[in-house]
Amino acid sequence: MSEDGVRETVIAKAARAKEAARRLAYLPTNVKNEALLAMARSLEERTPFILEANAQDVEAGRAKGLSRALIDRLLLTEARIAEMAEGLRVVAGLPDPVGEIVSMWTRPNGLLVGRMRVPLGVIGIIYEARPNVTVDAAGLCLKAGNAVVLRGGSEALNSNLAITRVIAKAATAAGVPDGAIEFIDVTDRAAVNVMLRLNDYLDVLIPRGGAGLIKTVVENATVPVIETGVGNCHVYVDKDADLAMAEAVVINAKCQRPGVCNAAETLLVHQDVAEAFLPSAAEKLRERGVTIRGCPRTQELVPWAEPATEEDWATEYLDLILAVRVVASLDEALDHIYRYGTKHSEAIVTNNYSSARRFVTEVDAAAVYVNASTRFTDGGQFGFGAEIGISTQKLHARGPMGLKELTTTKFVIFGEGQVRQ
């Protein structure tokens, strides 16, 4: 397709989404919920159609030599489709954030001024080869009254086309305006570049995927972006920690699912408890297949630990590797986190009130924990019911984003003829 052709196609779809967004903004909750349930039913009913499309992607992926991990992300099964449908049912059951009056007050001149929660409008989602994102994002955007323009990775094109065809049709039949769920079926990278600068049509872009994708979007977009991304998370074991608790938290934060952004990458240990804590905790980690890269003091206490380099402190391994550093004080731990952290999730294990308070106050991160695993940074775990991603920026949304983060507010003002003096 020519560059102009790509541009025209993307704009045509975005324009349909924008048109849909106007009515979607005040579509009654029960219509949205019925649509979500109908989408779930359709996904289940059309499972063979979706699996057939997915088989083409998987076959092409294998022929292209995609890694086993990528093929696994791409692969759909009956169970996975049922999970996607279940996700939509969960979203249908969540409270509708739209229309909520967040606050309202009366001014001395009698004006009643309030903030009303309203949809963002049209949300662009740029993601990689995970067909489940297609359903999750479409469901959450719809519930929050937004139109969505989806652009998934080319490896999952057939799967995504099949899925969006099924869910968009079900949504429309249930009374959702045509265009509410648009999928960009242009695999050319140029389509992404067009989306990045489509300020007249898109209100927000949310990239979901690896560091390369996020960087491209942040660096080139003129449409406002919600950045999701990297987590170089720390667990700090304070001198006053319950060491059994510390061990459980560290093991969980590192091992429970090492490939995700809220897993811990560096362990900081106060020097006063290093000897009592590190050798045995390290052993338990080793039993779970964890490699340790330690500072000199760590290597003294854990002889099998590899030496940590400057680079290790800054690395998000996403793997069974843990950097370990013994620190002289809480201040040194705070400095380390300030210097190397990515402001995602940081935890202290301590029974000292003042250390806990300082850690919570002074650490600048999306989620700051006392005596709990960093792995809880997740919309579901926080009680949001579902999440569209974890924001690592400070503007608009920080940390796990649920339905409310897919809305904005408008001021509504009720007067009796007031004019400004």
Add this chain to the structure above:
Amino acid sequence: MSEDGVRETVIAKAARAKEAARRLAYLPTNVKNEALLAMARSLEERTPFILEANAQDVEAGRAKGLSRALIDRLLLTEARIAEMAEGLRVVAGLPDPVGEIVSMWTRPNGLLVGRMRVPLGVIGIIYEARPNVTVDAAGLCLKAGNAVVLRGGSEALNSNLAITRVIAKAATAAGVPDGAIEFIDVTDRAAVNVMLRLNDYLDVLIPRGGAGLIKTVVENATVPVIETGVGNCHVYVDKDADLAMAEAVVINAKCQRPGVCNAAETLLVHQDVAEAFLPSAAEKLRERGVTIRGCPRTQELVPWAEPATEEDWATEYLDLILAVRVVASLDEALDHIYRYGTKHSEAIVTNNYSSARRFVTEVDAAAVYVNASTRFTDGGQFGFGAEIGISTQKLHARGPMGLKELTTTKFVIFGEGQVRQ
């Protein structure tokens, strides 16, 4: 200065601000308030020094042939400096948004999860030749716990340098970390370009100024931007309007201060009341020096009205000009606003419950009014005590931005050793 030199200078200042921001984030409220009061006192005490610097700018501006309006914006007087000082005292008196627990809840596993309000970090403000912005922005950013990197227009360089020297010195003496208020004294436009991409140092950029400046920032920044800007605002006089009220609202919205973004630019009138309303309202507007550009029906009712072109509907005049259109229905008014509005401030005048409700629900704008002038879209008028600007985007902040809009939240999580299953 060479391009590298500009870059180095800007980065050095931004780095100082970032260092300051770390401590500023949890600086006690009383220290911040004392600093604001000290800054106010210093401004007053050093008035002669500031006026001297300002005189240089004004003289240079006159020599360069700046318009009278620009010179007026640039000019400082003893009274204007006193006003700036008073503004700082008002900010000192406002509640500190930092540290507020916005909400907190307990999860089934016993984790206590809350959102704590925290500063954004380092805020870059890019503005034109208004020295009062220097003081306003510095005061608001400081109160919300942010460091600020200011880059004002070159025409006000001497004034801004004098002002920042005075207030930064007073702030530091009161216990605010050095670097909390940084001013970029490089007039080269390259300095702005460096700021736009300083993601490692700046958390947010807020451009304040004309459409050209805003466009440059939005199109070239990789740092997240809060867009402030254009207002093509409408007043719609419904068929069920109180016509005396409608007249007062329209006159106020157009004439009270025509050069600002919340002034009305287009009047829409329902055809059923056009004859009763337009001729007399137009006459009153004419008495106030307003030129009318009308649709054909308007021209029938107001023979002296000029014809409106398609361009008029889309124009933010910022002047005593009003576009007027007679519409057949509320729907036609809503369509007009959807098509030509800039989502800033929109008003309906009506006593019809259903029309009012539809207008509030269906109009997508930062501020939607029933029976009041659009001129109220202002932080002071809404009761925020002060404002840093009016956001016209949907992300993070929409409408007038007070202290809270200069903050973000972080999740704080208190556990007793919880790990994720």
